[in-house]
Amino acid sequence: MHRLTLIFRLGIKEFWSLLRDPAMLVLIVYVFSVAVYASATALPETLNKAPIAIVDEDGSPLSARIISAFYPPQFLYPEMISFSEMDAGLDAGDYTFVLVIPFDFQRDVLAGHTPALQLNIDATRMSQAFSGNSYVQQIVMSEVNTFVQRYRESASPAVDLVLRARFNPGLEHYWFGSLMAIVDNVTLLSIILTGAALIREREHGTIEHLLVMPISPTEIMLAKVWSMGAVVLLAVALSLTFIVRGLLQGPVEGSIILFLTGAALHLFAPTSMGIFLATLARNMPQFGMLMVLFLLPLQMLSGSNTPRESMPDLVQNIMLLAPTTHFVELSQAILFRSAALGVVWKQFLVLLLIGSVLFSISLARFRKAINHVA
């Protein structure tokens, strides 16, 4: 009991230290408000103003029809170019798409020869190339088909494919972007806050002071973990309430309590990691750089930005060791698909395991390192 009060008191001290560090406060507020809002709105909606050019060698009513079917917001108004200008334009990156309508296109269509249009795509722009391609296909084919239908009756049966997106029917990017930003920020902030708290004590020489007092390294570390974890959890709860639900009017389907419980469990891992990095670094800048090296892989390969299944197998397997992978899975299940504990208990267990292992490693390292601090 005595030990617990001690850890509690030391943690309270961390709050005071944080309160008097304006840079960190600004960072916390920024990360959970502006950054969340920015990631929500910055993700490009499917296709926006894709630059397209058309080489019209046919000059027929049908080709005019096709040309007029491309307009903003999905496409820019098409630029009319000649065949010889196409390569230079693509090389310079002026257009992502160049559609070539060949000679006698309309005649061949009406004659039933199935003429081919050529669509040149700058595949170095992956995202536009992918999503734009199917748009161009749909637009052109529907124009051609309506045109043809005026001349002949079609008797093909309509087998419809009814597409329904579950959990996010409108496929709204902002919803995904904002929630994943929060999930990423939990990891980011807990590493920074605990690491910075330890480095600050080292730079000011106060850690030495703590160590001559009747306090053990475990207690010092636990105090930092609980206090900084609490700050992050509070910020997450506020951000979910005011930014996602309030400002962005986004639906948060699942149980926020369950998500926060998962986050609390996850926090053990990155806070321990923060302490570990702080023992490796001699000062703040070194800590900042180490953090960039650790944090980017943890976040980018966790599945919060791009789906895990499209990463190489080796990467997928290595990332199973990272806490972020499981936290992202858990968060997506709870926040997007309203999963209950029955569905995500496995991730909870794995997080607990990874967290305990990381905590023990960091503690061992911390004990060893403080001898050199003094």
Place this chain on the structure above:
Amino acid sequence: MKQKLGLCCALIHDPDLLLLDEPTTGVDPLARVQFWELIARLRAERPQMSIIVATAYMDEAQRFDWLVAMDAGRILATGDAPALLARTECDSLDAAFIKLLPEEKKRGYHPIHIPPLPAVADTDIAIEAKGLTMRFGDFIAVDHVSFRIRRGEIFGFLGSNGCGKSTTMKILTGLLPASEGQAWLLGQEVDPRDMDTRRRVGYMSQTFSLYNELTVHQNLVLHARLFQSGKHEIPTRVDEMVKRFMLDNVLNELPESLPLGVRQRLSLAVAMVHRPELLILDEPTSGVDPIARDHFWHLLIELSRRDRVTIFISTHFMNEAERCDRISMMHAGQVLDSDTPAALIKKRGAASLEEAFIGYLLGAQESDKPPHTSDALVTSSPSDDKARFTAPRHRHFSFQRMLSYMWRETLELRRDPVRASLALAGSLILMCVISFGVSMDVENLSYAILDRDQTTISHHYALNLSASPHYFTEHAPLYDYAELDRRMRSGELALAIEIPEGFGRDVIRSHDAAIGAWIDGAMPQRAETVQGYVLGIHQQWLQGRNENTNGPPAASIENRYRYNPDIQSLSAMVPAVIPMLLLMLPAMLTALSVVREKEMGSIINLYVTPVTRTEFLVGKQIFYIGLAMVNFLLMTGLAVTLFGVPMTGSFWALALSALVFSIISTGMGLLASTITRSQIAAMFFAMIGTLIPATQFSGLTDPVSSLDGLGRFIGNIYPATYMFAISRGVFSKALTLRDLIGSLLPMLLSVPVITGLAIALLKKQER
């Protein structure tokens, strides 16, 4: 030694005016004597040189030709030492200075008087050390140190800097484990896990080490609590400390805003808050002015004589050492002698403790190493005068000065392994991570089929899906909606296809039929790709059926994926990642370079030497440009080997552009570091200033022409836009320098703008 080096650096150009700002603070007496001897010789050699010295040591001031006594920004008196002594009718400058001080500062001051130590039994020992030894690698910091301190005694540790005083104290407090030997505190052997003994000891370290973020009161309360004083007892105890250490009027202030003397009192109050029986004080008074120091000693004497607290204190002030009951003289890790100050003076046959100490030191040094007299330092004789460094006329730009800054950066990075490894390996690690992580391919999507029809046609439809290579991976079929819901909710399935009952029949009879596709919309981008795939496969199936019944479709579209025919994400990502990292990392590293000097104080060299801002910045920049180019080569090598991304265009065109781009990215780093004050701020600034515009507005995913408003404006002027185009052009589009001029020119234009801005914003004077 450090001070001598500093002096040499200041003298290297034979100045006519030498400014020394507290050159000997914290330096031991012997080294101080040597330092002033050196100065005296220099003056003899260059009589035209004037020297201005600031000091807090009165014995040093005694030797100067002319003195200015100052307090709180005001001049108290001027004149030579005898004149000041005569004016104040004092026999020492210490006393004269105190007398000169304004009345309110002197209030409460009275000279130190130490009551004799009551007789203590020699067996009542508070601290005992036996053969304590501490090694750091080959270096022996403490070498078989033994001593005994009786209860209630004030025991002093006197010694030069780095002689092992602090290390010995840290061993006693349990902060450092001794390599050899034993020590006992209050009868208990020192053990870092022994919490009970810790509660009986107070410790105050060399530098002020309390929480600057907590107020004076909060600091006291926190420490009382951490020492687990009884809850009801804490407020009274804290009040007691506040009164005793005169902290009443600063209770709610932050320690940072307090003068050093008050902070020192606070440190002592904190060390005393739990009523320790033993105090370990490591140079508690260094840097504190004479009056505050004497105040501090009044408190110590009271603690020792009235409360019977044992005090173990280290110092390098002779007059403080004289006040101790007994002292140990330390040198190079060894205790030279221990006794009462009077006895030590007598043993050495010296006139003062200082003289005795210097005698001990010289004796120890002679036995240490062959006698090296400091005369060896002076080698230049008047005949050398012609060969002397003659100060060149000040030129506006000197390559030599610029290159020396470049050299300095090289050395610094070589000695900082963390930064060096980030500088070299960082880009490679991040390149792997980003290239794999930001994959646009969506593959191996898991799906399952809920087939309520179970006819040949429905089977054919299912087969059509599973036959599509590497897009989809089929999981066990579904049997009802509940299962579909559960498996989608857990994230197992990205897609579920429902074929309704009677589907086969309807298709054969050419009735309208529908198939349901449930897509996990949690990740919108992935969902869109899935939509595209499913629609495509569905169309294909339809077409296959239509051709059997209706003949060919009206028209077809041939897709030609240019530059990246296999549409591999890596081939698209890698050429974009290289410029991104070439922007971010050099900017971050360069950003640290200037602010670091600001934080460490070495920026003063820029202020006082003839180095111009351009030489300073460009010299540093050249080094980081070189580093960036090494990174460029490493990353390009990795791209064509490990990632197998072919380079189709001209390598030299890319290298030239990378060079220009490196100048820009390092320039942005300089810009970030000239306008910030702390390293952390500079780093964040550089990161935000490069990463956000590069990833959002520069055509990394969507071309600049697809952006609107401000984003588009930034994209058009931001150099990364052009570098992305060049990198993609050379890697994928087989372009050469001739094709790239249009992108290279805007980058070239931004070089003078960015570097010029950095130079203009760098201040040549401290603010």
